[in-house]
Amino acid sequence: MTVIVVVLMVVFGIAGWWLSQQRLMSKPWLEAGSVAAFPGTESGSMPMAKVGLGVFLAVVGCLFALFTSAYSMRMEYADWSAPPVPPLLWINTGILLLSSVALHCALIAARNGQTELVRLGLATAGLTAIAFLIGQIVVWRELEANGHFLTANPANAFFYLITGMHGLHILGGLAGLARTTSRAWGPDPAPAKLTLSVELCAMYWHFLLIVWLALFLVLAGWAERFIGVCRQLLT
Amino acid sequence: MVDVTPGAIDGIPPAEVPEMDLYHPHSWWTKYVFSQDAKVIAIQYSGTAIAIGMVALVLSWLMRLQLGFPGTFDFITPEAYYQFITMHGMIMVVYLLTALFLGGFGNYLIPLMVGARDMVFPYANMLSYWIYLLAVLVLVASFFAPGGPTGAGWTLYPPQAIMSGTPGGQQSGIILMLVSLILFVIGFTMGGLNYVVTVLQARTRGMTLMRLPLTVWGIFTATVMALLAFPALLVACIMMLFDRLLGTSFFMPAVVELGQQLQTNGGSPILFQHLFWFFGHPEVYIVALPAFGIVSDLISTHARKNIFGYRMMVWAIVGIGALSFIVWAHHMYVSGMDPYFGFFFATTTLIIAVPTAIKVYNWVLTLWRGDIHLTIPMLFALAFIVTFVNGGLTGLFLGNVVVDVPLSDTMFVVAHFHMVMGVAPITVIFGAIYHWYPKITGRMLNQALGQFHFWMTFVGAYLIFFPMHYVGLMGVPRRYSELGDMALMTESAHQLNAFISIMAFIVGFAQLVFLFNLIWSIRHGKEAGPNPWRATTLEWQTEHTPPQHGNFGKQLPIVYRWAYDYSVPGAKEDFIAQNDPGEYGSPGGHA
Numbered sequence: 001m002t003v004i005v006v007v008l009m010v011v012f013g014i015a016g017w018w019l020s021q022q023r024l025m026s027k028p029w030l031e032a033g034s035v036a037a038f039p040g041t042e043s044g045s046m047p048m049a050k051v052g053l054g055v056f057l058a059v060v061g062c063l064f065a066l067f068t069s070a071y072s073m074r075m076e077y078a079d080w081s082a083p084p085v086p087p088l089l090w091i092n093t094g095i096l097l098l099s100s101v102a103l104h105c106a107l108i109a110a111r112n113g114q115t116e117l118v119r120l121g122l123a124t125a126g127l128t129a130i131a132f133l134i135g136q137i138v139v140w141r142e143l144e145a146n147g148h149f150l151t152a153n154p155a156n157a158f159f160y161l162i163t164g165m166h167g168l169h170i171l172g173g174l175a176g177l178a179r180t181t182s183r184a185w186g187p188d189p190a191p192a193k194l195t196l197s198v199e200l201c202a203m204y205w206h207f208l209l210i211v212w213l214a215l216f217l218v219l220a221g222w223a224e225r226f227i228g229v230c231r232q233l234l235t
Numbered sequence: 236m237v238d239v240t241p242g243a244i245d246g247i248p249p250a251e252v253p254e255m256d257l258y259h260p261h262s263w264w265t266k267y268v269f270s271q272d273a274k275v276i277a278i279q280y281s282g283t284a285i286a287i288g289m290v291a292l293v294l295s296w297l298m299r300l301q302l303g304f305p306g307t308f309d310f311i312t313p314e315a316y317y318q319f320i321t322m323h324g325m326i327m328v329v330y331l332l333t334a335l336f337l338g339g340f341g342n343y344l345i346p347l348m349v350g351a352r353d354m355v356f357p358y359a360n361m362l363s364y365w366i367y368l369l370a371v372l373v374l375v376a377s378f379f380a381p382g383g384p385t386g387a388g389w390t391l392y393p394p395q396a397i398m399s400g401t402p403g404g405q406q407s408g409i410i411l412m413l414v415s416l417i418l419f420v421i422g423f424t425m426g427g428l429n430y431v432v433t434v435l436q437a438r439t440r441g442m443t444l445m446r447l448p449l450t451v452w453g454i455f456t457a458t459v460m461a462l463l464a465f466p467a468l469l470v471a472c473i474m475m476l477f478d479r480l481l482g483t484s485f486f487m488p489a490v491v492e493l494g495q496q497l498q499t500n501g502g503s504p505i506l507f508q509h510l511f512w513f514f515g516h517p518e519v520y521i522v523a524l525p526a527f528g529i530v531s532d533l534i535s536t537h538a539r540k541n542i543f544g545y546r547m548m549v550w551a552i553v554g555i556g557a558l559s560f561i562v563w564a565h566h567m568y569v570s571g572m573d574p575y576f577g578f579f580f581a582t583t584t585l586i587i588a589v590p591t592a593i594k595v596y597n598w599v600l601t602l603w604r605g606d607i608h609l610t611i612p613m614l615f616a617l618a619f620i621v622t623f624v625n626g627g628l629t630g631l632f633l634g635n636v637v638v639d640v641p642l643s644d645t646m647f648v649v650a651h652f653h654m655v656m657g658v659a660p661i662t663v664i665f666g667a668i669y670h671w672y673p674k675i676t677g678r679m680l681n682q683a684l685g686q687f688h689f690w691m692t693f694v695g696a697y698l699i700f701f702p703m704h705y706v707g708l709m710g711v712p713r714r715y716s717e718l719g720d721m722a723l724m725t726e727s728a729h730q731l732n733a734f735i736s737i738m739a740f741i742v743g744f745a746q747l748v749f750l751f752n753l754i755w756s757i758r759h760g761k762e763a764g765p766n767p768w769r770a771t772t773l774e775w776q777t778e779h780t781p782p783q784h785g786n787f788g789k790q791l792p793i794v795y796r797w798a799y800d801y802s803v804p805g806a807k808e809d810f811i812a813q814n815d816p817g818e819y820g821s822p823g824g825h826a
Contacts, residue, residue: 001509005561008463012557015459019444024549028445028797029541032817041443043436048355052432055462059424063466066510070470070485073506150483154501157483161474 003072007065011058053200057207060169064211067165068218071158075224082155083148085220092135093216099128100209103202110195115184118198122181125205129170129177136167162215166208173204271357272784273342276364278675280338283364284331285750287371291326292743294319303736305717314402316716317386322378324389325412328518329419330371332660336525337423337461338367340667341430341454343675347774348451350439350792350814352785354429363429366422373415382406388714390511393486393504397479400492409479413472420469423461430458439773441794445549446813448772448798449542452549453528456556457521464517464560471510478502508570512563519656520559524552526663527594530616532798533666534598536770537613538605539809541799544597551590558587568636569643577636584634588627595624606802606809610768611685615666618693619659626655629704644714647707650700658696665692665749672753673767677780678760684752688745695742702731771810772798 023041044051074080106121140160148156180197217223270276298319301311311319342360346353354360377384386402387395387409399405403412434447434455447455474485478499486507487499535542542548564572564580598620607613629651633639642648665688672680707713710723718724766775778788792814800811811817 001513004467004513008560011463019553022444024445024546026443026445026546028443028545029799032796032800034441034795041445042440043438043442046436048432048436051436052356052428055428055431056424059462059466062463063469066467066470066513070474070506070510073509074485074503077501077503079501150481151498154484157477157485161477161483161485165473 001069001073003069004062004065007061011062047196049196049200050203053203057204060207061211064162064165064215067158067162068215071162071218072224074154074158079153080155081153082219082221083143083159084146086139086142088135088139088142089216089220092132092139093212095128095135096132096209096212099125099132100202100205102128103198103205107195107198107202110191110198113191118194119181119184122177122184122198122201125201126174126177126181129174129205133167133170136163139163159219162219166212166215169208169211173201173208176204177201269361271353271361273346273354273357273360274675274782274784274786276360277339277342279364280334280342280367283368283371284335284339287326287374288331288335289750290375291323291331292746294323294326296740296743298323299736299739301716303733305719311716313716314386315383317388317714318384318402318408320714321386321388321391322374322384326374327657328389328522329416330374332522332656332664333423333461333518334367335664336522336660337430337454337458338364338426340450340525340529341458342426343671344450344774345430345433345454346437347777347782347786348448348772349434349437350442350773350787350794351433351437352787352791355432355437356429359425360429363422363426366418366425370415370418370422373411373418377403377408377411377415380407380411382408385409385412387412390508390515391475392511393475393478393502393507394488394490394499397475397487398490398492410476413476413479416472417469417476420465420472423465427458427462430454431462439791439794442813445546446794446797448528449531449545449548449552450525450528450772452552453524453526453531456552457524460517460524460556460559461521464514464521467510467514471507471514474510475507505567505570505572508567509564512566513560515566516563517559520555522656522660524556526619526660527552529667530619530663531594531598531601532772533612533616533663533670534601535799535801536670536768537610537616538602538607539801540601540605541801542597543600543603544593545797545799547593548597551593554590555587558583558590562587565634565639568639574636581634581636585631588631588634591627595620595627610669611680611682611689612666612670612768614689614693615662615669618689619662619666622654622662622696623659626651626653626659630655642707644712645707646703646711646713649713650703650707653700653703658700662693665689668753670768671774672756673763673780674774674777675781676757676760677763678756678758679763679767680756680760681752684748688749688752691745691748692742695738695745698738699735699742702735706731706735769808769810771800771812773813776812776814 075082102121102124104121106118106125109115109117109121140163143156143159148159150157150160180194180201183194183197214223217226265271267275270279297311298316300308301316301319342354345351374384380403382403383406384403385391385396385408387404391409391412395401395404397404397409401409403409434451438447474483477483478485478487482498484499484502486504487497487502488504489500490497531542531548562580562583564576565584568577629647633642633648633651669680669685672678706728709725709728711718711728763780765777765780768775773787773792773794774782776792777786793816794813795816796811796813798813800806800813802809803811
């Protein structure tokens with residue numbers, strides 16, 4: 001359960017830093033009066049949807065940290081044999097990276113008010129994300145064809161489960177991306193709303209990319225080797 | 236869809252909201268059924284939670300029939316008994332307490348208390364309720380499925396949960412249970428995001444974090460914890476569903492069942508226990524923290540005195556929330572894990588008692604020399620303090636490995652968690668309902684029926700659960716439908732069991748009086764007026780009672796002080812509302 005505890009520490013660290021800005025040491029019983037006297041303690045001015053997405057990403061982060069925790073706990077058993085890493089996974093990772101870059105370009109274009117470029121970026125991001133999902137399914141078929149079935153051993157089951165959950169999250173993101181895209185093609189895309197909408201998509205995409213890179217490290221066994229090296233250095 | 240909050244991109248909602256910006260539903264369906272108003276959603280959540288809670292109450296009666304009078308009732312087979320305890324526990328913990336505190340009180344109180352017009356994502360809030368309802372319906376459906384609901388115990392430990400010896404294990408019972416939990420987590424996440432972001436972003440002007448009523452602090456922190464802890468339950472449920480439906484071996488070791496080698500092999504049952512209790516222990520505080528917050532407000536209001544040590548109370552809530560994530564394995568001392576782990580978790584368990592004790596001291600010191608009005612909310616709040624201390628003390632016993640090992644899986648544990656997690660939060664729920672009912676309906680609950688309900692519940696609950704500690708100390712294990720004439724089942728254990736069962740029936744029937752009071756008072760209760768308890772917080776200062784859609788009429792209140800200005804020397808009345816500017820200028824004349 002080390003992974004989830006570490007992730008929680010990060011979440012608590014951010015929450016604690018934010019709380020420390022909120023004058024938790026103040027004595028409210030002595031401080032009646034207009035709030036203008038206490039700057040920085042009003043409701044935040046960030047867009048609500050952005051804060052909402054931030055909180056949601058913390059939840060998603062916990063979810064994947066828990067899967068990883070379960071994975072690493074099971075890995076310690078003697079009979080563990082992880083499936084090989086199909087080379088196609090590298091290509092898929094590249095495609096997902098491309099998708100994230102495209103969305104980031106769309107975001108910059110949206111900030112500059114270049115509607116055509118926004119549309120191009122959104123379309124590219126959507127298509128590459130779909131390509132990533134298809135690529136993942138091909139990886140599954142490949143593994144199955146080589147006899148690494150879901151039920152053959154727990155390592156295989158974890159591989160399918162974790163990649164599947166990540167794919168489901170991409171699929172959910174595609175629904176949000178579809179809404180944004182239809183807004184970009186709409187008759188009168190309100191620039192502020194569109195920019196926010198693209199920004200939310202970009203946040204989600206970058207987060208899922210980072211999650212994927214972490215999962216890739218774990219599933220390919222490099223995370224384990226890295227920790228092993230660290231341990232040796234320490235002892 | 237039109238948002239009530241004027242556009243999700245604006246930061247702080249402006250104080251003035253023109254009439255047409257408020258989304259007013261026009262048809263009966265959008266007003267009362269598919270409503271996006273947090274207050275309606277709160278009532279829907281509460282109604283559903285109480286309804287399914289009544290089912291769990293009846294299940295507890297059936298269980299007590301068997302334990303008190305073993306062998307008398309033919310229809311309670313051992314399998315049926317397992318199904319009763321499983322469903323009773325699961326419903327009470329997840330579908331009643333969590334849903335009622337966060338979905339019910341959270342939805343009703345957060346927007347009103349922080350001075351917002353509604354939750355920030357009303358549409359997701361509505362979806363949250365409907366997914367919760369679907370989860371409840373799937374759960375209820377398992378009663379009618381072939382083989383009945385699952386009988387795996389509320390902890391659903393594998394491998395037994397998905398094997399043929401357990402009721403519902405190889406039939407649809409366990410599948411429906413897991414699907415229902417997955418739905419619950421998804422629905423809760425939608426609601427939880429709303430509660431958190433509303434507190435972070437939609438507080439009215441002047442409502443700093445340190446001016447929030449403790450009720451909001453409690454519900455807010457509990458929601459953050461729930462958002463971080465429920466994924467563990469989700470992960471456990473998904474993996475077990477894979478094991479059950481697709482034949483994977485996440486949790487299933489190699490098993491020989493009735494001489495047959497099963498297909499599974501290599502799974503780790505203890506992995507499930509870690510995941511389950513990583514959710515399960517924060518869950519205790521997810522239920523307790525809203526109760527802590529609410530009880531602080533009840534005590535302060537009904538003792539006409541400011542809360543003692545407000546800052547300390549806030550820090551304790553946050554501290555308990557963080558600490559509760561590193562105590563989970565104290566539920567697993569007897570699971571065969573590394574003994575050094577047990578030592579670590581026993582230490583953290585004892586540490587978490589410190590902030591909890593601070594809260595108890597502060598409640599007592601708030602009462603000290605207060606102008607205590609023994610209203611029904613106050614009676615329930617006092618009952619909570621006593622019960623929580625009792626249950627908490629036995630928790631300290633069980634948190635120590637050497638004491639826990641002999642007491643584990645006895646009725647002592649059952650008595651402990653029913654005191655601390657059953658009776659204590661339920662008394663707060665009752666107190667809160669008696670306290671806020673006048674705001675929700677505009678009428679008071681009947682006083683005499685309330686007194687009857689309180690004394691029957693309080694005394695009755697002690698008559699049920701105190702003897703249960705003794706039964707546990709005699710060594711009577713939990714989870715057995717019948718122990719026959721084993722040596723540990725002495726004559727006195729039998730008598731105590733029968734006594735507990737009779738009391739359980741009496742207390743259960745007293746709850747029907749409460750339900751009758753709830754329904755009868757909607758029409759026949761005494762008119763309450765806007766602020767019957769003369770309380771300071773914003774929900775009592777609304778233009779209309781009950782508050783209308785948009786909560787605060789045309790202008791949002793501006794907050795000038797904290798929530799606990801009771802009996803201020805020199806003030807006109809014995810309370811000063813949070814939006815009373817006093818000497819700091821006129822309302823609306825905000826700098």
